[in-house]
Amino acid sequence: MLKYIITLAIVAEILFITNTNGFFLSHTEKCQISLFKGGKEFGGEKIMANKSFVPHLKTIGQVAKACKVKVHVIDSYKQLKDPKDFVLSSEMPTALGRGIRFDLQDPKGGTVCNKLCMVARSWKTLPDATCFINGIQKKGIKFTEPNLIDDGTTAKLTSAQADQIKVHTQKLCAPKTKTSKG
Numbered sequence: 001m002l003k004y005i006i007t008l009a010i011v012a013e014i015l016f017i018t019n020t021n022g023f024f025l026s027h028t029e030k031c032q033i034s035l036f037k038g039g040k041e042f043g044g045e046k047i048m049a050n051k052s053f054v055p056h057l058k059t060i061g062q063v064a065k066a067c068k069v070k071v072h073v074i075d076s077y078k079q080l081k082d083p084k085d086f087v088l089s090s091e092m093p094t095a096l097g098r099g100i101r102f103d104l105q106d107p108k109g110g111t112v113c114n115k116l117c118m119v120a121r122s123w124k125t126l127p128d129a130t131c132f133i134n135g136i137q138k139k140g141i142k143f144t145e146p147n148l149i150d151d152g153t154t155a156k157l158t159s160a161q162a163d164q165i166k167v168h169t170q171k172l173c174a175p176k177t178k179t180s181k182g
Helices: 002-019 054-067 089-095 115-119 127-138 159-173
Strands: 033-036 042-044 047-050 070-075 099-105 111-113 142-144 148-150
Touching: 042 099, 047 054, 054 070, 054 127, 089 099, 089 148, 089 159, 099 127, 111 127, 127 142
Parallel strands: 042 070
Antiparallel strands: 033 047, 070 099, 099 111, 099 148, 142 148
16 A cells, blocks of 8 residues: 555656646756758768757658759758857758758769759759759758758748747857856
């Protein structure tokens, strides 16, 4: 009987703590940006991404594999010197870790379609590039010319909301600095 009461007390305590959102436990928000280790379908720069963008990156990898192309990453999330630094709205998806800039390569690393190709919309005449771009769009991933792939989140935000999230994300993910004792 004592075991039953103790077990019941422990379960009740766990439920109480989780139902109060950890009110009694100190909880600090953590940086949601991490290194995405893609497979053979990715090359170029390291991909730093918001954890909520990772499923989209996995889908991008699957589409790239099916279309026999490699996503050569040019840019992803970068830590700003100052979280309040101005970021163009066209760069906001990468500033939030929810997008990548890219070129397309063949499996051996040869260029299939780069930024100039995409600006000229020549990708529409290249079967592998067309397969890839149409494929990711069918999966709900946003392609913005010339060479941005993102999850579409920032397009739903006002510029003030996006900037607020950028500052918050950048502050959370800023490297910790040691304060000097004076």
